[in-house]
Every structure is written in structure tokens, then in C-alpha cells.
Amino acid sequence: MLEIKNLHVSVEGKPILKGINLTVNAGELHAIMGPNGSGKTTLAQVIAGRDMYEVTDGEIIFDGKNLLKMTPEARALEGVFMSFQYPVVIPGVNITYFLKTAVNAMRKHKGLEELDAIDFLTFIKEKMRLVRMDESYLSRSVNDGFSGGEKKRNEILQMLVLEPRMSVLDETDSGLDIDAVRIVANGLNNFRSKERGFLVITHYQRILGYIDPDYVHVLKNGRIIKSGGKNLALELEEKGYSWLVEEQPIEA
Amino acid sequence: MNSDLQTIEKHISQEYKYGFVTDIAQETIPAGLDEQVVRLISAKKNEPEWMTRWRLKAYRNWIKMTEPTWAKVKYSPIDYQAISYYSAPIKDSKKLKSLDEVDPEILRTYEKLGIPLEEQKWLAGVAVDAVFDSVSVATTFKEQLNKHGVIFCPFSEAVQKHPELIKKYLGSVVPYTDNFFAALNSAVFSDGSFVYIPKGVRCPMELSTYFRINAANTGQFERTLIIADEGSYVSYLEGCTAPMRDENQLHAAVVELIAHKDATIKYSTVQNWYPGDPKTGKGGIFNFVTKRGICKGDNSKISWTQVETGSAITWKYPSVILKGDHSIGEFYSVALTNNYQQADTGTKMIHIGKNTKSTIISKGISAGYGQNTYRGSVKIMKGAENARNYSQCDSLLIGDKCGAHTFPYIDVRNPTARMEHEASTSTIGEDQLFYSNQRGISTEDAISMIVNGFCKEVFKELPMEFAVEAQKLMEVSLEGSVG
Numbered sequence: 032m033l034e035i036k037n038l039h040v041s042v043e044g045k046p047i048l049k050g051i052n053l054t055v056n057a058g059e060l061h062a063i064m065g066p067n068g069s070g071k072t073t074l075a076q077v078i079a080g081r082d083m084y085e086v087t088d089g090e091i092i093f094d095g096k097n098l099l100k101m102t103p104e105a106r107a108l109e110g111v112f113m114s115f116q117y118p119v120v121i122p123g124v125n126i127t128y129f130l131k132t133a134v135n136a137m138r139k140h141k142g143l144e145e146l147d148a149i150d151f152l153t154f155i156k157e158k159m160r161l162v163r164m165d166e167s168y169l170s171r172s173v174n175d176g177f178s179g180g181e182k183k184r185n186e187i188l189q190m191l192v193l194e195p196r197m198s199v200l201d202e203t204d205s206g207l208d209i210d211a212v213r214i215v216a217n218g219l220n221n222f223r224s225k226e227r228g229f230l231v232i233t234h235y236q237r238i239l240g241y242i243d244p245d246y247v248h249v250l251k252n253g254r255i256i257k258s259g260g261k262n263l264a265l266e267l268e269e270k271g272y273s274w275l276v277e278e279q280p281i282e283a
Numbered sequence: 284m285n286s287d288l289q290t291i292e293k294h295i296s297q298e299y300k301y302g303f304v305t306d307i308a309q310e311t312i313p314a315g316l317d318e319q320v321v322r323l324i325s326a327k328k329n330e331p332e333w334m335t336r337w338r339l340k341a342y343r344n345w346i347k348m349t350e351p352t353w354a355k356v357k358y359s360p361i362d363y364q365a366i367s368y369y370s371a372p373i374k375d376s377k378k379l380k381s382l383d384e385v386d387p388e389i390l391r392t393y394e395k396l397g398i399p400l401e402e403q404k405w406l407a408g409v410a411v412d413a414v415f416d417s418v419s420v421a422t423t424f425k426e427q428l429n430k431h432g433v434i435f436c437p438f439s440e441a442v443q444k445h446p447e448l449i450k451k452y453l454g455s456v457v458p459y460t461d462n463f464f465a466a467l468n469s470a471v472f473s474d475g476s477f478v479y480i481p482k483g484v485r486c487p488m489e490l491s492t493y494f495r496i497n498a499a500n501t502g503q504f505e506r507t508l509i510i511a512d513e514g515s516y517v518s519y520l521e522g523c524t525a526p527m528r529d530e531n532q533l534h535a536a537v538v539e540l541i542a543h544k545d546a547t548i549k550y551s552t553v554q555n556w557y558p559g560d561p562k563t564g565k566g567g568i569f570n571f572v573t574k575r576g577i578c579k580g581d582n583s584k585i586s587w588t589q590v591e592t593g594s595a596i597t598w599k600y601p602s603v604i605l606k607g608d609h610s611i612g613e614f615y616s617v618a619l620t621n622n623y624q625q626a627d628t629g630t631k632m633i634h635i636g637k638n639t640k641s642t643i644i645s646k647g648i649s650a651g652y653g654q655n656t657y658r659g660s661v662k663i664m665k666g667a668e669n670a671r672n673y674s675q676c677d678s679l680l681i682g683d684k685c686g687a688h689t690f691p692y693i694d695v696r697n698p699t700a701r702m703e704h705e706a707s708t709s710t711i712g713e714d715q716l717f718y719s720n721q722r723g724i725s726t727e728d729a730i731s732m733i734v735n736g737f738c739k740e741v742f743k744e745l746p747m748e749f750a751v752e753a754q755k756l757m758e759v760s761l762e763g764s765v766g
């Protein structure tokens with residue numbers, strides 16, 4: 032479903048990603064771990080289409096389409112979702128209105144009828160229950176005054192509401208309390224299906240314990256230096272990253 | 284980063300939809316201003332002697348005054364002798380008895396502007412006076428208003444029919460000595476709207492006036508006078524548009540509001556005069572307006588709401604003199620400057636009575652090369668025990684070539700005053716747009732969502748149907764295509 036081939040990315044002339052190869056098939060959940068500054072967020076943002084990152088080589092194919100040629104909103108409409116490591120605050124813009132606009136943009140894209148206010152409220156309230164978010168959030172502005180954990184929950188809520196086929200979650204578990212990690216992981220597990228792919232960036236084994244990844248990759252210095260099964264995460268938790276030597280990129 | 288700014292700029296480049304010219308026979312007097320011209324205008328309106336004298340006094344005062352330069356706006360000098368001070372559709376020289384007598388071309392103009400004059404097409408409950416260049420062409424719903432004793436008519440008609448009210452109130456809030464533009468207006472004003480709400484009457488509908496400048500090289504100098512007698516209520520709305528022309532055109536209006544004991548006046552403006560060429564800044568309306576209200580009686584209230592999206596230059600400070608005890612003054616403003624527009628706008632709240640209260644909410648949006656200045660003054664006089672003011676001035680910047688400026692002046696002469704002032708400046712961040720895009724929301728929709736969110740507090744003060752209109756206007760002013 033998502034194929035990343037030999038991806039090279041620079042920011043302001045500085046190479047960050049140095050040849051990433053990664054394929055996520057429908058139904059799979061891949062975890063990406065790696066030290067701070069290794070390029071995890073860069074990878075996520077490039078998939079989503081942030082234009083401050085310059086792709087100098089390689090390609091990203093989504094369902095046979097060249098993702099790199101598409102605008103960020105076109106990618107979103109095609110079913111690519113990114114949960115932000117640092118969700119953005121949009122003061123004055125009501126979250127219900129924001130999400131309704133997003134959902135209806137998706138529905139329109141799929142040729143479905145737009146949801147009216149009442150149907151949308153019913154729909155979103157049901158999703159909020161899944162991540163145990165209080166309905167009072169519906170009257171607030173997008174991420175405005177949200178705590179770190181609340182912002183992350185809100186990201187997952189948006190994933191559940193927008194129903195993307197490919198979800199890239201950038202440290203969604205960071206900042207969540209112990210219970211919230213479980214709640215979010217449950218939400219994620221229920222959302223998983225054989226049509227959907229996931230790329231979960233995390234620093235912690237805890238969430239992986241709940242969501243049971245099919246693959247774990249280690250990104251260091253802009254390269255995937257090791258790939259393995261879920262046990263790799265346990266090993267990393269114990270030993271850290273220093274024992275891993277940077278070798279030739281490994282195909283996943 | 285840069286390409287995002289470009290996207291933003293692309294989206295905010297607007298097209299002015301009201302820039303057409305109506306081709307009708309108009310009578311326009313030659314350019315230039317002297318006592319003869321003032322007399323001529325007065326004669327054209329068939330005015331009584333006292334009115335002519337008042338105009339002449341204003342004129343003699345004006346020639347001694349100099350144009351103010353303290354506002355943060357730049358423009359090349361206005362040649363007051365190059366302007367024609369009177370222009371009217373020819374058929375209108377005789378009094379109109381009904382809409383059938385209005386030139387169909389004018390009716391079509393208003394229809395194009397989305398202002399159907401025919402009563403049956405009217406949004407329920409809105410009475411309209413329409414001012415085309417210098418004269419008032421139609422007032423709808425007259426009869427229904429008459430039943431309640433409400434007077435809503437062209438200013439020139441009020442001079443004829445209600446001289447006692449005009450004599451009593453004209454210039455009582457904005458004297459012709461007030462400022463350069465007010466003096467000019469007092470000398471040459473041609474028409475405008477007059478409203479009188481009798482004691483205890485709640486005006487049964489929104490009153491509104493649409494101003495349209497059509498002729499070239501003319502100025503528009505209208506005057507509005509609203510008197511709300513004891514215990515009455517009125518909500519009034521004005522809207523304005525003008526054709527696209529390469530020359531700047533002057534609009535210098537005066538609005539006076541008088542609220543007696545327990546009366547409330549709500550005055551809303553949606554100003555969309557031609558802003559000038561978006562690429563070069565050429566042309567556009569110079570909007571120099573003096574608006575002031577007096578809360579004369581106890582417990583009276585005056586509330587100004589303005590949405591200013593048009594004009595090359597906006598210079599206006601709708602103010603309230605809080606004379607009555609427990610009186611309330613409010614100012615809610617959205618001013619948008621895009622491309623080469625400049626706005627210097629704000630308010631003055633003058634607290635004289637005891638326990639008076641004022642609220643100022645100002646939202647400035649700058650895009651393109653737009654320059655937006657908030658200038659507000661709050662004055663608490665000696666006798667104004669327990670006066671309260673709350674001011675909030677927020678600026679939103681779109682792109683990196685525009686500017687926002689805030690000048691709050693505070694003068695407190697009574698120690699019991701309580702003042703609160705908040706200010707903020709924000710930008711539409713590239714990250715906010717990317718976040719929205721990532722959720723499938725287009726940049727256009729994201730900008731209009733953010734701008735509308737920013738203006739929410741002001742829009743909610745507008746009458747319902749006009750709030751929707753204002754929102755749409757913001758969209759076209761910013762994006763061109765959405766809406």
C-alpha cells in the first residue's frame with residue numbers, strides 16, 4: 032500500500048533522511064523507533080507533504096500513485112493521515128466545525144453525501160466515547176488550551192473520525208498518562224483492519240505491548256539500521272540504541 | 284515557507300464584485316467648491332433659509348481648517364476643487380411617490396448588489412433607504428413604519444417635513460466645527476437617512492440604508508441622523524459599494540446618534556467601498572467618516588458594530604459620549620486591509636455620567652501590503668464615578684508584508700474608574716494551514732475558518748442575516764472564490 036523507495040530528504044540543504052526503504056502493506060502495523068533527531072518526524076511529515084522538507088531523491092508510492100506529486104490535502108483525501116508529534120493550536124476555530132469540514136471534504140471526495148450538523152454530532156460523539164473524550168471538548172477551539180495528553184487524544188479522535196487507510200502516528204503515546212496509553216491503544220486496535228496500514232513512531236515499548244506491531248524498525252541518522260519483529264522493541268528498551276552499528280540499509 | 288506565503292497570497296487576492304458603473308442620465312454640477320456651490324446644493328434641495336445659512340457657516344468654518352495628518356495613512360493630497368459636490372440621476376429631480384418611479388436602471392443596480400428594493404422580495408423585517416450618489420432614491424416599508432410613528436426617510440425630506448427635529452438635533456453631536464471632514468460634509472451634504480423613534484416604541488424592523496457611489500469624480504457626503512426618544516429601540520444597518528475607477532473618490536459622511544433616557548440604538552455598518560486596484564493600489568474610495576453618538580439620558584445605550592472591508596483608506600472612529608448615568612457604549616469592529624488598503628480606525632468613549640460602562644472589541648486583519656491601525660481613546664471625566672471600560676484589540680496578520688498598529692489613549696480623571704485593556708497579535712501560521720490541509724481541508728477554507736473564528740465576537744453583534752453577509756464578504760475579500 033505504501034512504498035518508500037530510497038528516500039533522501041534535506042532540510043535547508045542539510046541531509047536528514049539518507050535512503051529510506053520501507054513498505055507497509057495493507058493490514059500491517061510497523062513501528063519506528065530511534066534516537067532523538069534521527070529523522071522520524073521528518074519521515075512522517077514528508078509522507079504527509081510538508082513542503083519545508085526537500086526530497087532530493089527517491090519516491091513514495093501510495094496505492095500505485097506518486098504521493099510526492101500530490102498536495103497535502105490531496106494526500107489526506109486519498110486516505111493518508113498523520114498524527115502530529117506537536118499538534119497545532121488554531122485559536123477561534125471550533126473543533127466540531129473543523130472536524131465537520133474535514134469529514135465532509137472527505138465524503139465529498141468519495142462521492143458521498145455531506146453530513147449535516149445533527150448527523151455529524153451523533154457520529155463524532157460515538158467516536159469520542161471510544162477514546163473517552165468528554166463531549167465538552169466539542170465547544171472548544173482546535174487544541175487551544177489542551178494539555179499535552181489531551182492534544183494527543185484529539186489526534187487519535189481525528190484519525191477515528193476521518194477513517195484513513197494509512198495512518199502515520201508520530202509519538203502519539205508521548206505525553207499520555209498510563210491509562211490514556213491503554214485507551215488510545217485500544218482505540219487503535221479496534222480501528223485496525225486488513226485494509227488499513229499503520230506507521231507508529233514511538234520511543235516506548237509500553238504502547239507496542241498493547242498494539243502488537245508486525246515489524247519494528249530502528250531509524251538512526253537518517254537510515255533504517257535494523258528491522259525486526261516486536262521483540263526488537265523489548266531489546267531496545269533494555270539496551271538502548273548504542274549497541275546497534277550503522278550498517279547498510281536493510282530492506283523491510 | 285515561501286511557497287506557502289505565495290499560496291496564501293494567491294488565495295487572498297480578491298476581485299471586487301461591485302465595480303460596475305450604471306449608465307443613466309445624471310446631473311452633475313461642475314467640479315469645485317465655493318459659497319455659490321453650497322447655495323446651489325441647498326437650492327437644488329429646495330431648502331429653507333435656516334438650512335442654507337447653516338451650510339454656509341459650516342463652509343466658512345471649513346475653509347479656515349486644515350486636513351488632519353495624525354492618522355497613520357498615506358495618500359497624495361486631495362484637490363477639493365477637482366471634485367464635483369453634487370450628482371443625481373436626472374429623473375429624480377421630482378419627488379418619487381413609489382418605487383415605480385425609480386429609474387429601472389437604478390433598481391437593476393441595487394439588484395445586482397443584492398439589494399432588491401421591491402418590497403415583496405425583502406428579507407422579512409428590513410426597511411431600506413437607498414442613496415445613489417447624492418440623492419435618496421427609495422425608501423421601502425414606509426407605511427408600516429408610519430403606523431408605529433417611526434420616521435424613516437431621506438434626510439432631505441426630513442428637512443422639509445420635520446424641520447423642528449432637524450433644527451434641534453442637526454450638529455448637536457457632531458458640530459460643523461468638529462473636524463475638517465465633518466465641516467466639509469456640513470457644507471455640502473446632499474442626502475442621507477433620517478430616523479426618529481418615538482417614546483416607548485420598539486422599531487418593528489431593522490432599518491437599513493445602502494449607499495452607492497456611481498458617478499465619476501464626485502464625492503459622496505451623506506448625513507445620517509438617528510434620534511431614539513425615551514425608552515425606544517432601533518437597530519440600523521448601512522451598507523456601501525462603489526464602482527471601480529482609477530481615480531480616488533472621496534466619501535466624507537457624518538452620522539449622529541441621540542439616545543434619550545432608557546433608549547437603545549444599535550448601529551451596524553458593512554462597508555465595502557471599492558478598495559482600489561489589488562495589484563497597483565490605484566483608485567479606491569477615501570472613506571473619511573465622523574460617527575458619534577450621545578447617550579443623553581440615564582440607562583441609554585449605543586452600540587456600534589462595523590465590518591470594514593472596502594475603501595482604499597478608512598478613517599473613522601465611531602464614538603459614544605456617555606452622558607446619562609448608567610449609560611452604555613459599545614464598539615465592535617472588524618477592519619480588514621488587503622493589498623494596498625489602509626485603515627486607521629477605532630473609537631472614543633467619553634464617560635461623563637456615573638456608573639457608565641463601555642466595551643471596545645477591535646479585530647484588525649491585515650493581508651497583502653495592507654496597513655491596519657487601531658486608534659482608540661477612553662476618557663473618564665471627573666464626575667464619572669465608577670466608570671468601567673473593557674478594551675480588547677486583536678490583530679491578525681496574513682503574510683509578511685502587511686502591518687498592524689495599536690494606539691490606545693487613556694485619560695482617567697476619576698480614581699474610581701476601572702479599566703481593563705487586552706491586546707494580541709497573531710498570524711495565520713504555515714503550520715496551522717498544513718495541519719488543516721492534512722485533515723483534507725483546503726487552504727482557502729482554512730483561512731476563512733481562521734478569519735471567521737477571529738471575528739466571531741464581532742459578527743455575533745450583527746443582525747442575523749447580515750452576519751451571514753459579513754462572513755461571506757470576508758471570504759470574498761480574502762479569497763476571491765470561496766463563498
Ligand SMILES: Nc1ncnc2c1ncn2[C@@H]1O[C@H](COP(=O)(O)OP(=O)(O)OP(=O)(O)O)[C@@H](O)[C@H]1O
Binds near residue numbers: 043071073083
Ligand atoms: N526545519 C528544520 N530546520 C533545521 N533542521 C531541522 C528542521 N526540521 C528538522 N531538522 C533536523 O532534522 C533532524 C531530524 O529531526 P526529526 O524531527 O525528524 O527527528 P526525530 O527523529 O523526530 O526526533 P525526536 O525523537 O526528538 O522527535 C534533527 O537534527 C533536526 O534538528
Ligand SMILES: [Mg+2]
Binds near residue numbers: 072073116201202
Ligand atoms: Mg520527532
